Amino acid sequence: MFYRExxxxxxxxxxxxxAFPLFEDKIGVGILLLLAYVAIPIFGIPGLSYEFxxxxxxxxxxxxxxxxxxxxxxxxxxxxxxxGTGAFMGVGAYSCYKFMTIFPDLNxxxxxxxxxxxxxxxxxxxxxxxLRIKGFYLMVATLAAQFFLEWAFxxxxxxxxxxxxxxxxxxxKEMFGIxxxxxxxxxxxxxxxxxxxxxxxxxLASNVIRGRIGRSWMMIRDMDxxxxxxxVRPLTAKLSAFAFSSFYVGISGALMVFFWLGAAEVESFxxxxxxxxxxxxxxxxxxxxxxxxxxxxxxxxxxVLIKEIGKTSFGYDAFVMENLSIILLGFMIVxxxxxxxxxxxxxxxxxxxxxxxxxFPY
Amino acid sequence: xxxxxxxVMMEVKNINLRFGGVIAIQDVSFDILEGEIRAIIGPNxxxxxxxxxxxxxxxxxxxxxxxxxGEKRPSMEPYEIAKTGIAxxxxxxxxxxGMTTIENVMTGRQLKMNKNFFWQxxxxxxAIEEEVEHRRRCEEIIDFLEINHIRKTPVGALPYGLQKRVxxxxxxxxxxxxxxxxxxxxxxxxxxxxxxxxFIVDVNEEFGTTIALIEHDMAVVMDLAxxxxxxxxxxxxxxxxxxxxxxxxxxxxxxxxxxx
Numbered sequence: 165m166f167y168r169e170x171x172x173x174x175x176x177x178x179x180x181x182x183a184f185p186l187f188e189d190k191i192g193v194g195i196l197l198l199l200a201y202v203a204i205p206i207f208g209i210p211g212l213s214y215e216f217x218x219x220x221x222x223x224x225x226x227x228x229x230x231x232x233x234x235x236x237x238x239x240x241x242x243x244x245x246x247x248g249t250g251a252f253m254g255v256g257a258y259s260c261y262k263f264m265t266i267f268p269d270l271n272x273x274x275x276x277x278x279x280x281x282x283x284x285x286x287x288x289x290x291x292x293x294x295l296r297i298k299g300f301y302l303m304v305a306t307l308a309a310q311f312f313l314e315w316a317f318x319x320x321x322x323x324x325x326x327x328x329x330x331x332x333x334x335x336x337k338e339m340f341g342i343x344x345x346x347x348x349x350x351x352x353x354x355x356x357x358x359x360x361x362x363x364x365x366x367x368l369a370s371n372v373i374r375g376r377i378g379r380s381w382m383m384i385r386d387m388d389x390x391x392x393x394x395x396v397r398p399l400t401a402k403l404s405a406f407a408f409s410s411f412y413v414g415i416s417g418a419l420m421v422f423f424w425l426g427a428a429e430v431e432s433f434x435x436x437x438x439x440x441x442x443x444x445x446x447x448x449x450x451x452x453x454x455x456x457x458x459x460x461x462x463x464x465x466x467x468v469l470i471k472e473i474g475k476t477s478f479g480y481d482a483f484v485m486e487n488l489s490i491i492l493l494g495f496m497i498v499x500x501x502x503x504x505x506x507x508x509x510x511x512x513x514x515x516x517x518x519x520x521x522x523x524f525p526y
Numbered sequence: 527x528x529x530x531x532x533x534v535m536m537e538v539k540n541i542n543l544r545f546g547g548v549i550a551i552q553d554v555s556f557d558i559l560e561g562e563i564r565a566i567i568g569p570n571x572x573x574x575x576x577x578x579x580x581x582x583x584x585x586x587x588x589x590x591x592x593x594x595x596g597e598k599r600p601s602m603e604p605y606e607i608a609k610t611g612i613a614x615x616x617x618x619x620x621x622x623x624g625m626t627t628i629e630n631v632m633t634g635r636q637l638k639m640n641k642n643f644f645w646q647x648x649x650x651x652x653a654i655e656e657e658v659e660h661r662r663r664c665e666e667i668i669d670f671l672e673i674n675h676i677r678k679t680p681v682g683a684l685p686y687g688l689q690k691r692v693x694x695x696x697x698x699x700x701x702x703x704x705x706x707x708x709x710x711x712x713x714x715x716x717x718x719x720x721x722x723x724x725f726i727v728d729v730n731e732e733f734g735t736t737i738a739l740i741e742h743d744m745a746v747v748m749d750l751a752x753x754x755x756x757x758x759x760x761x762x763x764x765x766x767x768x769x770x771x772x773x774x775x776x777x778x779x780x781x782x783x784x785x786x
Contacts, residue, residue: 177658177665371649375657376639378646379625383633386622393582394700395608395637404643451624 181374200359205352216472218351223424225464226358227416232444232456233369234412239442240450241373242405243385244294246306249441251313252410253417254433255283258323260418261332265325272337272345272422273357280415286313287410294402310435317430333427345422354423361419365412370453372408381405382451447497449509458508467493533560534593535704535736536581541590543576543760550576551587552760558704563730564738565751565768569781572757574740575617578706581738582614583607609637613702615693617709617740623682627692628661630681631668634699635660667698670732671725687718691725698729705729707739711746719743723750744782748772756781 174180184190204222208214212221235249246252260279263270293305317323324332336346343349344357372378380401383391392398421428440463448459467489474485504511536558543551551573558564566574579585581592583604592599594610602610613634622630639660645653668674671691676684681692690710697705710726711719723746729735741747747754748768756763756771758780764771771777778784 177661178654181654181657181661368647371653372643372646375646375649375653376636376641377643379629379633380636382625382629383622383636386624387620389584390616390620390622391633392604393584393608393614394633394696395605397603397605 197363201356205356212472215351218355219424220468220472221465223351223355223358224420225461226355226362227419227424228441228444228464229457229460230358230362230365230416230419231413231441232448232460233365233453234409234416235441236445236448236450236452236456237369237373237381237412238405238409239445240452240455241378241385242381242402242409244291244402244405245299245303246309246406246409247303247435247438247442248290248306248309248313249413250433250435250437251310252283252287252413253420253437254313254317254430255286255410256280256414256417257421257428257433258317258332259283259414260422261325261334262323264334264337264422271339272334273339276361276415276418276422279418280411283414283417284407284411287413288403288407291403291406291410294406295399307435310438314430314434317433329429331427331429332421334422337422347426358419358423361415365415366453369412373453377401377404443497447500447507449507452507452509454512455507455509458512462496462508463493466496534558535560535595537593538577538581539591539593541577541580541587541592543573543580543585543587543590549760551580551757554590554757554760554762556755556762556765558736558738559753561730561734561736562752563726563750564736565747565754566738566740566757567742567744567747567754567771567781568757568763571759573760574757575708576760577757578614578708578738578740581704582612582706608700611701611703612706613697613700613704614706615690615697615708615710617712619686619689619693621681621689621693621696624680626678626680627673627684627695628664628668628677630692631664631695631699632660634696635664637700663701664695664699667695670728671695671698687714687721690714690718690722694722694725694729698733698735702735705735705737707737707741709740709742711741711743719746726750 174185179185184193204217208217209221231249231253235246238244238246256279259282260275263275263278264272267275290306290309294302297305318330324330334346336343336348338344342353344353373381380391380396381404383394383396384398384401384405388398391401417433420432425432444459444463445456446459447462448457449455470489470492471482471485474480474488475482480488500508534557537555538557539555541551541554542549554573554577566577568574576585580587583602583606586601599607599610622633625633639656641653641656645651649657668677671694673688673691673695676688676692681689684692694707694710697707707726711722714722726737726739727750730737739750741750751768753766754768754771755765756774756777763780764774764777766774772782
């Protein structure tokens with residue numbers, strides 16, 4: 165009743181090709197943007213402390229959504245599997261660190277974007293095996309990337325400027341007289357920076373996947389032989405997917421260290437994290453941008469909330485809650501995947517379909 | 527049927543294709559004239575599909591030459607051959623299952639679009655204009671093949687006959703000069719076959735596309751084709767008009783059989 169395309173006629177292809185052809189969708193996205201940009205930074209989430217809302221929920225969710233977008237472009241749209249996401253985030257973080265120390269006066273946002281480009285290049289290198297192998301075998305090849313890069317983060321001291329801790333940490337960085345990164349920066353500022361990255365990157369991703377290049381990725385994913393006979397060059401399509409995806413992952417890695425954690429060691433980029441991002445993509449829904457948001461929110465927020473509620477309301481030991489949250493999350497993942505193997509995005513689509521008919525389903 | 531002239535569009539000469547010890551095609555030569563409908567027939571395993579795969583570069587024959595539009599074609603990758611204006615459909619449907627009909631048809635325009643990554647990312651100006659321009663052509667083809675109503679349906683959900691038609695639409699979207707159809711009517715009922723035959727004739731007459739098709743339904747082949755090549759065990763058995771081929775004793779023995 166409130167959500168339907170009836171009566172919304174398009175007289176130009178351009179209008180139909182828009183990101184949100186439906187009026188209701190435009191309003192919905194507008195409301196979400198307002199919530200994220202205005203309501204949350206001012207009021208926080210009711211029932212949770214402001215600081216906790218931003219640093220434990222919103223900032224990581226925003227950053228992991230960028231990671232998930234990157235991985236979903238590779239896995240969901242181009243059909244190339246990767247287990248090296250965690251390590252590629254590390255590439256982003258370490259290269260951002262190097263840029264910051266080599267060019268101390270360079271704006272940190274430019275450092276972040278440059279580190280995304282470096283990661284894109286590294287991702288492309290490790291994507292080369294995809295030209296020869298597919299599926300599980302490719303997965304093993306990217307696993308090699310994960311282990312190799314982790315090794316590099318420990319064994320190449322140049323990457324962390326030979327400091328004794330073996331980790332990297334960000335100094336205070338200013339922009340327009342405001343400290344936007346580093347120990348003295350304000351959580352709200354950092355949140356807004358990350359959010360802006362997310363909004364821009366989502367927009368870019370949705371543009372690319374709806375255009376020629378996105379179609380070439382999906383062609384390779386669905387039927388690589390037919391794609392080749394139609395004129396897609398597998399080399400270009402696969403490597404561009406690896407590069408574009410790694411660009412996102414690299415940016416999210418740099419943001420994670422310099423806008424959220426403040427400092428990081430190699431443990432932040434290990435294979436367990438790679439698996440977590442893979443969960444986010446699969447639970448959210450392969451090949452769906454909305455799904456990236458839902459997957460990241462579900463996989464990150466639920467355990468954090470369970471831990472927090474257990475600690476404050478029931479006074480449980482943090483250790484118990486940690487395990488409990490893992491059990492509950494695992495249970496939920498199993499249930500969701502049984503109910504809808506295509507992830508939350510498909511559930512959302514079905515809900516929208518139902519809403520279109522509501523209240524007269526026949 | 528209407529617009530054949532005597533210009534040879536493609537000529538395959540002495541093609542030999544082997545997979546290890548298996549000989550798939552043995553010393554086969556024939557030509558395809560501009561504007562004609564050329565049928566390739568023969569029993570299963572005769573090398574018909576392999577022949578199409580050779581023509582569009584998926585297989586590289588060990589010996590033999592392919593002459594296309596008066597020039598000898600060097601060994602090329604499939605995507606390079608697609609650029610020269612050869613499109614095809616597949617025996618077992620090879621659509622992009624995760625995409626809708628219109629998206630599938632749009633993939634056929636892939637080679638004609640060239641706006642770079644930057645424009646694709648902001649999807650503004652030239653990129654969106656290009657998209658709209660090609661969308662228009664795709665909609666024309668969709669109109670032509672009467673699949674308007676399934677424009678936004680994911681192709682995986684479509685019935686078989688329609689999937690075949692979407693595949694034809696995708697191939698047509700490439701604006702091919704030579705269209706290869708691998709069993710376009712396999713598994714269809716009579717009505718669907720009639721529709722498909724009509725579309726094939728229309729494509730040939732309206733767009734002037736040269737068509738090479740593999741088909742087992744002899745009634746269809748005899749009606750549609752201008753000339754027929756018969757293959758058996760990888761060898762050329764006969765080559766001629768449908769009438770000539772029908773009377774050829776070797777073809778009757780190997781493939782057509784006699785009515786009881």
